[in-house]
Each structure stands twice: as C-alpha cells, then as structure tokens.
Amino acid sequence: MRDAAGNFSVLDRTCSLVVLLCFLHISVTLIYYIRNSDSRQTFVQNHQTPQSHRKLTEQRVTTEETRPPSVSNDTVTERKLETCPDNPPKLVGPLRVEFSDPVTLDLVREQNPALQPGGRFKPEECIAQQKVAMIIPFRNRDEHLKFWLYYMHPILQRQQLDYGVYVIVQDGDELFNRAKLLNIGYVETLKEYDYQCFVFSDVDLIPMDDRNIYKCFSQPRHLSVSMDKFGFRLPYTQFFGGVSSLSKEQYLKINGFPNNYWGWGGEDDDIFNRISFKGMSVSRPDGVIGRCRMIRHNRDDKNDPNPQRFDQIAHTRQTMGQDGISSLSYKVLKVEKNQLFTKITVDVGKP
Ligand code: BGC
Numbered sequence: 302m303r304d305a306a307g308n309f310s311v312l313d314r315t316c317s318l319v320v321l322l323c324f325l326h327i328s329v330t331l332i333y334y335i336r337n338s339d340s341r342q343t344f345v346q347n348h349q350t351p352q353s354h355r356k357l358t359e360q361r362v363t364t365e366e367t368r369p370p371s372v373s374n375d376t377v378t379e380r381k382l383e384t385c386p387d388n389p390p391k392l393v394g395p396l397r398v399e400f401s402d403p404v405t406l407d408l409v410r411e412q413n414p415a416l417q418p419g420g421r422f423k424p425e426e427c428i429a430q431q432k433v434a435m436i437i438p439f440r441n442r443d444e445h446l447k448f449w450l451y452y453m454h455p456i457l458q459r460q461q462l463d464y465g466v467y468v469i470v471q472d473g474d475e476l477f478n479r480a481k482l483l484n485i486g487y488v489e490t491l492k493e494y495d496y497q498c499f500v501f502s503d504v505d506l507i508p509m510d511d512r513n514i515y516k517c518f519s520q521p522r523h524l525s526v527s528m529d530k531f532g533f534r535l536p537y538t539q540f541f542g543g544v545s546s547l548s549k550e551q552y553l554k555i556n557g558f559p560n561n562y563w564g565w566g567g568e569d570d571d572i573f574n575r576i577s578f579k580g581m582s583v584s585r586p587d588g589v590i591g592r593c594r595m596i597r598h599n600r601d602d603k604n605d606p607n608p609q610r611f612d613q614i615a616h617t618r619q620t621m622g623q624d625g626i627s628s629l630s631y632k633v634l635k636v637e638k639n640q641l642f643t644k645i646t647v648d649v650g651k652p
Contacts, residue, residue, distance in 0.1 A: 385427035385461040392459055392511045396452075398594045403444065404451040410640050413454045419493075420450075420466035420642035422458055429463035431516045433546075434496040436486030437504050438479045440471045445504045445596050450641050452507045453515075460514050465494060466642040468504075471649055472634055477604040480558040480568035481649050484629045487552060489636075489645050499552060500524070502544040505596040512590045517548040520584040521576050526591035533592055541576075541583065542569040543593070554579050557626030559613070563652040565600065567610025574617035575625075 416422055423429055435457070439446065446468065457464050467490050469482045483501045490496050498517035506525050508515075513524055525543030527533045547555075555575035562568035576583060585591060607613075613620070632648040 382426070382428050385424060385429055387430075389459060389461040389514075391461075394512060395510050396456075396508070398452060398507045398509050400448055400594075400596050404447050406447060406450070406641060409447065409450045409454065412451075413458070413641070415458065416454065416640050418640060419638040420454075420640070421464070421494075422454075423463040424458070424461040427461060429461055431462060431498045432494060432496045433462050433464045433498040433500055433516055434486070434490035434494070435464055435466045435500050435502060435515065436483055436490065437466070437468045437502055438471070438477075438482035438486070439468045439504055440477060441601065442504050442598075445598070446642075448507065448596060449502075449504050454641070456508065456511045457515060459511055460516070462514075462516060464515075465490065465496075468642050468644045470644060470646040472646050473648070474603050475649070475651050476563040476607075477565070477601065478560070478563050478649050480562050480572070481560045481629070481631070482647070484557045484560060484626055485631050485645070485647050485649070487557060487626065488629065489633065491549075493643075496549070498546060498548050500544065500546045503542075505598065506543050507594050507596075508544075509592040509594060510590045513586050513593075515544075515546065517546050517551070518584045520582050521551050522546040522584045524586065524591065525593045526585045527588045528593055528595055530595045534588065539570060539573045541573040543595075545569075545572070551576075551581065553626070554581070555625070556621055557629065559617075559620070559624050560629060561624060561652075562607055562610060562613060564607035565604045566606050567614050570610075570614045571617050571621075574614065575621050578618055578621065 410416075415425075420435075435453070437446070437449065450466070453466075467486055469486045469489070471477060471482055486501070487499055490499070500515045502515075503525075506528070508524070515524065523541050523543075523545050525545075526535055528543060555572070555578075558575075559568055559571045562571065573583065631650065633645060634648055635644075635646040637644045637646075
C-alpha cells in the first residue's frame, strides 16, 4: 500500500515537472519570438532614408489598397502621381543671398544628388506642371555660374519643376550677342526635350524669394522686377531685362528675339516691344517676391554699349517679322554635359 502511494507521489512529481518544463519552454519561445519581431522592425526603421520610406509607403498603397482585384499578386502597379500644386509645399519664402564666400562645383554637386546628367530634374512626388528649359547666355563668367548653380538648383527643385539648365556659350571674342544666344538656347533645348516653357536668365542674377516661380504664365513674364542694383524697383515700366519667361506659343508669336543687337543693351527693350506689338502684356510678381540680387562686376570685354540700340528699338515693328527665330543661323561647336548643366558652345557669327 505504501509502495503504491510512493509510486503515485513519484508519478505526481514527474508530471508536475513535465508540466513546468512545458510551461517554461512555451514562455522562452514566446519571449524569443516577441524580441525577435521587435528587432526586425527596428532594423527596418533605422535603414530607411526619406526616399526609401516613401517607396515603401507607396508600394504598400499600391499593393494593398489600389490594386484592381483582377491583377495578380505578383504585379505591382505604379502609383498614379498627381499634378504638382500651384503652391509647392517646400517653398520657404525670403532667402539669404550673398556672394562673399566663393562656392565650388563639388559642393553644388554634393548638395544636389537628385540631379540627372545635364542638370536635369523632375520631382518624384508629383507630375511637374511645366517642362522648363533654363537658358543662360554666357561667356567667361565661371565664378558667377557657380553661384547661379549653387542658389538656383535647390530653388528650382523646391518649385517642383521638370527642368534642365543650359549654358549657351558664345565662342570667340566678337561682340557679345545676348538675344541671339537666347534664340539658340530655344532651338537647341527643344532638340533635347519637349520643353513648353523657356526661362531666359542672366548668369549674375539670383532671386531672393523662392515664391518667384521660374515657370511660364498666361502672358510673357518678367521675373527680375526688383533688383538690388536699381534700389529694388523697376528702373522704367517697360524694363524686361535680367530674367524672363515665355511659353513656346508666346515666343513663336513674336518670332523669337532679335539677332542683330551686338554689344550691351537694347535687346530686352526690343523683346518688350515685340510682346506689346503682338497684343500681349507682361506679367510680373509683386515687388517683394520679385526681389533679386545681382553679382557686382565690371563690364565684360567685348560687351560695350551698342550705340545703334536706340535706333534699333525705334524700328522693332518693322524689323520683327524678318529678324528673329525665322532668320536664325549659327553653328554648334560643342555640347558637353555634367551633373549640374549642359554647356552648348556656339559660333554666332559676326555683326
Ligand atoms: C538698356 C537695356 C537695359 C536697361 C537697364 C537700357 O538703357 O537698353 O538693355 O536692360 O537699360 O540697364
């Protein structure tokens, strides 16, 4: 009897031990599982850049919410992007613009990793409202170009434009011909991409507010309306110099720009005349948003004031039909692309 009772108590203890061991095993497995799934989540969080985060979220949206029922599980459809808004959300407003410390192209490259070869960009988060070619007439102003690229690339990206930067270099040392270089920029950029809008910018002008959007409007736009050089106001009502934008239609309506203004001055006044003779008006940002700084410099060699400009401006109505994009002739000597811009060197001929 005692033996049976003894056996029963051994059996009892063994069973309790087995139950305890099972319980222990289940607890350890549970703890291990929970800790492991935590650390997997932490790993994902720590290794997400803002971009990869966006991609993950987008993928989740497409695979879980927007995939049509008929699409198989393996197919990931692309998320449909919306058009970018009129007021881009990343704009910051007034900007500090100064030219005392030189900048390097390396720095500009580092700060703009999203650029594609040739100084091209398009926003990832939405479809840009416009495809814009930034056209800069140029000769021997490398220091100014660095500042332009340094300030403008981040601004243009915040403005959510689909854009490219084109530096049109006049070869040789003949008198400078700004308007002809702009015409060449129009033709050459269209060979590369279906641009709808053209911003013509001097290399030494930087906007002081990123709400001054470098795009096209229903009328030709004058963007550099409030320059430090002129005490932050228009020097005269018809002033159209510095930075302007025209859509393809607006540009073609005025037969482009004049080709025969050699040396400094007058070509922008001729463009203003063309615009008003074709019944268009000039649109402008307000004087605060349109503030901009000019890099101080001496007049370039071979860019003396054009003494014929007053006479030329007085005859725009008669000349604009023949002289313009319809009569443009030039030779492209070289096209070079780097990460920050496309450089097109051209022979514009002689006066
Ligand atoms: C010239 C323009 C120039 C303006 C402001 C005018 O006399 O004809 O080309 O933009 O002055 O400097």
